[in-house]
Amino acid sequence: MALTCCQSVLQFKGEVQMTIALAGNPNVGKSSLFNRLTGMGVVTANYPGKTVDVNVGVTHFQDMVLGVIDLPGTYALEPVSEDQWVARQALLDGRPDAVISVVDATNMARNLYLTLQLLDLGLPVVVALNLMDEAERQGLAVDPALLAKHLGVPVVPTVAVRGLGLDLVIAKAVETAWAAESAGRRGLRYGRDVEEQIDALAAYLEAEEVTPPFGLSPRATAILLLEGDEEALRWAEQQERGAAILAEVRSAAAEISERHGEPAPLRLTRERHGLAGAIAQAAQARGRARRSLQERVWHLTTAPLTGIPILLLMLLSLFAILFSVGNFLSDLLSGLWAAWASPPIQAALVWILGDGFFARGLVWGFDAGINAALAVGIPYVLIFYLILSAFEDTGYLNAAAFLTDPLLHRVGLHGRAIIPLVAAAGCNVPAVMATRTLTTMRERVICATLICFVPCSARTAVISGAVSRYLGWGPAIGLFVIVAAVGTAAGWGLNRVVPGRRTGLVMEMFPFRLPSIRNLLRRTWFRFKEFVFVAAPVVVSGSLLLGGLYESGLMWRLAAPLSPVTSWWLGLPAVTGLTLLFGILRKELALQLLVTLAMVQYGRGAADLLHFMTMKQLFVYALVNALFIPCLATIAVLGRELGWRTTLLIALFNIVVALGVGGLVSRLWMG
Amino acid sequence: MGPKKHWQGEVLEKSLDESLEALYRLNQQCAAVPVKALAKKLRISRAEAAERVVRLQALGFVTSSPALDLALTPSGAAWGAVRIRRHRLVERLLHDQLGLPWEQVHEEAARLAPAISFALEERLDAVLGHPVACPHGNPIPAADGSVTVEPATPLDRLRPGSKGTIAAILQEEPQLLRYLAALGLFPKTELEVEEVAPLGGPIVVKVGASRYALGREVASRILIREA
Numbered sequence: 001m002a003l004t005c006c007q008s009v010l011q012f013k014g015e016v017q018m019t020i021a022l023a024g025n026p027n028v029g030k031s032s033l034f035n036r037l038t039g040m041g042v043v044t045a046n047y048p049g050k051t052v053d054v055n056v057g058v059t060h061f062q063d064m065v066l067g068v069i070d071l072p073g074t075y076a077l078e079p080v081s082e083d084q085w086v087a088r089q090a091l092l093d094g095r096p097d098a099v100i101s102v103v104d105a106t107n108m109a110r111n112l113y114l115t116l117q118l119l120d121l122g123l124p125v126v127v128a129l130n131l132m133d134e135a136e137r138q139g140l141a142v143d144p145a146l147l148a149k150h151l152g153v154p155v156v157p158t159v160a161v162r163g164l165g166l167d168l169v170i171a172k173a174v175e176t177a178w179a180a181e182s183a184g185r186r187g188l189r190y191g192r193d194v195e196e197q198i199d200a201l202a203a204y205l206e207a208e209e210v211t212p213p214f215g216l217s218p219r220a221t222a223i224l225l226l227e228g229d230e231e232a233l234r235w236a237e238q239q240e241r242g243a244a245i246l247a248e249v250r251s252a253a254a255e256i257s258e259r260h261g262e263p264a265p266l267r268l269t270r271e272r273h274g275l276a277g278a279i280a281q282a283a284q285a286r287g288r289a290r291r292s293l294q295e296r297v298w299h300l301t302t303a304p305l306t307g308i309p310i311l312l313l314m315l316l317s318l319f320a321i322l323f324s325v326g327n328f329l330s331d332l333l334s335g336l337w338a339a340w341a342s343p344p345i346q347a348a349l350v351w352i353l354g355d356g357f358f359a360r361g362l363v364w365g366f367d368a369g370i371n372a373a374l375a376v377g378i379p380y381v382l383i384f385y386l387i388l389s390a391f392e393d394t395g396y397l398n399a400a401a402f403l404t405d406p407l408l409h410r411v412g413l414h415g416r417a418i419i420p421l422v423a424a425a426g427c428n429v430p431a432v433m434a435t436r437t438l439t440t441m442r443e444r445v446i447c448a449t450l451i452c453f454v455p456c457s458a459r460t461a462v463i464s465g466a467v468s469r470y471l472g473w474g475p476a477i478g479l480f481v482i483v484a485a486v487g488t489a490a491g492w493g494l495n496r497v498v499p500g501r502r503t504g505l506v507m508e509m510f511p512f513r514l515p516s517i518r519n520l521l522r523r524t525w526f527r528f529k530e531f532v533f534v535a536a537p538v539v540v541s542g543s544l545l546l547g548g549l550y551e552s553g554l555m556w557r558l559a560a561p562l563s564p565v566t567s568w569w570l571g572l573p574a575v576t577g578l579t580l581l582f583g584i585l586r587k588e589l590a591l592q593l594l595v596t597l598a599m600v601q602y603g604r605g606a607a608d609l610l611h612f613m614t615m616k617q618l619f620v621y622a623l624v625n626a627l628f629i630p631c632l633a634t635i636a637v638l639g640r641e642l643g644w645r646t647t648l649l650i651a652l653f654n655i656v657v658a659l660g661v662g663g664l665v666s667r668l669w670m671g
Numbered sequence: 672m673g674p675k676k677h678w679q680g681e682v683l684e685k686s687l688d689e690s691l692e693a694l695y696r697l698n699q700q701c702a703a704v705p706v707k708a709l710a711k712k713l714r715i716s717r718a719e720a721a722e723r724v725v726r727l728q729a730l731g732f733v734t735s736s737p738a739l740d741l742a743l744t745p746s747g748a749a750w751g752a753v754r755i756r757r758h759r760l761v762e763r764l765l766h767d768q769l770g771l772p773w774e775q776v777h778e779e780a781a782r783l784a785p786a787i788s789f790a791l792e793e794r795l796d797a798v799l800g801h802p803v804a805c806p807h808g809n810p811i812p813a814a815d816g817s818v819t820v821e822p823a824t825p826l827d828r829l830r831p832g833s834k835g836t837i838a839a840i841l842q843e844e845p846q847l848l849r850y851l852a853a854l855g856l857f858p859k860t861e862l863e864v865e866e867v868a869p870l871g872g873p874i875v876v877k878v879g880a881s882r883y884a885l886g887r888e889v890a891s892r893i894l895i896r897e898a
Contacts, residue, residue: 075850076853080849080850109879110854228772299866406870406871415872505873506886
């Protein structure tokens with residue numbers, strides 16, 4: 001369910017006694033904490049037009065019901081990237097009663113930057129010092145009590161993947177939320193001259209008697225203004241004496257920059273990093289930093305000499321597992337469906353409605369349609385997500401992205417897009433869903449369009465059933481080469497056409513970690529559930545429509561208007577146009593139906609396709625089917641991920657390219 | 672008097688003027704600038720760039736090696752330094768006094784700076800309190816054209832294993848600047864290059880306990896003073 005973030009957070013606040021937000025850097029175990037705390041009723045919310053989601057769930061503490069908001073993992077709260085914008089907005093609009101700042105005990109200096117920023121905003125903070133086991137293994141002695149003393153807020157050591165320390169974190173968060181209502185908290189102090197300017201500006205704001213934005217304190221507002229925060233500056237502008245306030249901000253900022261020889265925002269960032277580093281150092285006694293096994297493995301995966309073979313192996317096995325296990329499960333489910341579910345459904349529909357148009361039309365939707373959803377999505381989606389989650393959680397995804405970045409850069413994508421693109425060769429559906437790991441809408445649109453050009457296992461089946469069977473391996477490989485060339489060209493072109501700027505790559509390389517099985521399964525389940533709810537209805541209703549067309553005989557009448565395209569442009573028999581249309585339901589259906597319809601029209605001999613199609617026609621047919629509009633399930637997830645307008649454009653683009661290339665090949669084919 | 676007489680009274684044609692400024696900026700990053708790089712920076716054709724270079728050579732601002740790599744002569748460097756000085760002073764004026772945000776000052780300054788006279792430049796410098804850096808942290812050359820910066824190499828030219836300190840981040844793009852700053856990548860930070868992906872791929876740097884992969888275009892804007 002997609003609610004706008006504001007709505008769901010506010011709705012939530014009505015239902016629960018208290019809301020707690022989880023904030024932290026990426027990959028510090030924030031999601032593990034969230035998963036451990038909340039049950040199955042997790043709602044995903046997003047702001048309109050944003051690609052980053054906020055997860056909202058419920059937990060119980062003593063006799064209270066608490067709402068938990070899982071913010072996107074961010075390094076800071078300045079709205080300079082989409083995830084940071086979302087995290088900040090959810091904190092400022094949502095006004096949680098307490099914030100749990102999840103801190104990686106192995107990298108405190110960097111992590112505490114965000115904690116300090118939360119404290120600067122005057123939010124009631126509790127620190128969950130996570131990955132304590134990891135810190136211990138690395139020989140880092142971290143003292144939570146000392147950290148608490150320096151930060152002036154409660155600090156609870158946790159190991160989120162094993163659920164250690166979670167009760168205490170929640171208890172402290174509740175305590176802090178209550179305390180926050182009465183007592184003001186002691187703030188941390190930066191360098192003296194910077195503090196002087198902050199204090200002076202805060203005092204000025206107080207004297208002006210303005211109401212700070214988002215219910216912030218004057219100090220928090222002063223810091224935001226000095227940092228050059230656009231939203232705070234806009235707020236100041238709108239005040240009655242806005243010009244005077246802005247002049248005050250400018251003079252304070254100029255004072256800071258003059259004294260330190262760098263702009264005030266940079267100075268504040270430096271001060272905050274400095275303070276974070278000092279606190280981290282005070283709270284941890286670093287033992288001898290060992291070059292751990294993880295580190296050595298990490299170097300193996302990123303050094304080109306060893307990393308590229310490992311990458312190829314990983315991608316190959318991803319593909320092989322998706323292909324073999326996916327196909328096996330797909331056949332199994334289809335077989336089971338045909339044996340057990342299909343006959344009773346058909347019998348029941350015929351029994352209720354009689355053997356007529358309606359019954360047969362409904363059979364299309366509820367028998368063939370559900371079967372398609374089962375066979376296309378479920379086996380591939382489940383397996384792929386398990387593998388993708390494992391890649392993500394171990395940190396291997398980023399190592400792979402690092403190595404493939406130069407190649408994908410040329411088509412306007414970053415290295416992270418390699419996983420969806422490879423997965424697409426198994427099934428386009430999970431591949432499209434995986435574009436969510438890309439950070440900008442632009443990259444997602446380009447990646448999703450390219451995914452639709454990657455022949456999935458069903459399309460490969462058509463290629464092998466039509467081309468390699470009748471024409472041999474050479475032409476089949478030639479067909480893949482054409483498809484690859486078309487895809488590359490499309491990416492190259494899209495990179496120039498799709499609006500928006502290519503962003504520079506800045507990506508953290510996470511140390512390798514063992515993933516928690518529980519998390520893997522849970523995340524796979526949530527993604528899978530989403531697929532079932534999004535794709536299944538579209539596939540079933542699409543099947544009903546196709547069924548109606550077929551059973552009413554309208555289908556055959558479509559053959560005539562399609563014939564200019566099929567007969568004249570592509571040079572194919574008229575009947576093939578219909579089968580291409582049906583391929584939308586399931587790509588391999590295109591071939592099955594071709595054989596069936598051919599037998600209806602030309603008699604049993606047509607089972608050998610060469611009896612009524614030439615080699616050229618078979619090749620063109622398989623090529624068009626491979627490039628043509630993706631299947632219904634893919635269209636359903638495209639609509640969910642990118643919006644229906646973009647989906648329509650992608651589908652149109654696919655059709656145009658498929659027909660264009662098909663027609664060209666048909667004209668250039670010799671012999 | 673030195674190079675001063677060259678720029679004080681004379682007025683250069685606009686196309687040559689902007690070419691000199693571009694060459695000066697490129698020259699700061701490497702000693703020899705290929706004509707191709709100049710053409711790219713100014714978004715003009717290679718032929719057009721070569722033609723301008725010939726005219727600048729005739730004026731004695733530029734020397735060219737047989738490989739067509741360009742370097743500024745002392746007078747060329749002085750002229751370029753003045754252009755940069757005026758540009759960055761105007762940036763400071765716009766940012767500090769008029770309160771224009773970071774992302775706008777570069778373009779506005781590019782329009783205004785060519786109109787600044789020597790007298791106005793001196794006045795600006797005094798009123799702004801003789802600033803040493805533009806709002807983005809890049810140095811403002813002194814009135815005699817001298818720049819007090821130590822040699823720095825763009826991050827994308829370092830080899831795996833090299834260590835250094837960030838000297839400056841050459842970019843008039845505040846979003847990126849602030850994002851990098853939040854990660855701890857700002858001037859005076861120490862870092863180590865760990866890995867360089869082949870084929871123009873990203874670069875892994877280690878900063879404190881964190882590792883980041885930076886794309887080449889981002890890395891090329893980070894100037895490193897090697898340790």
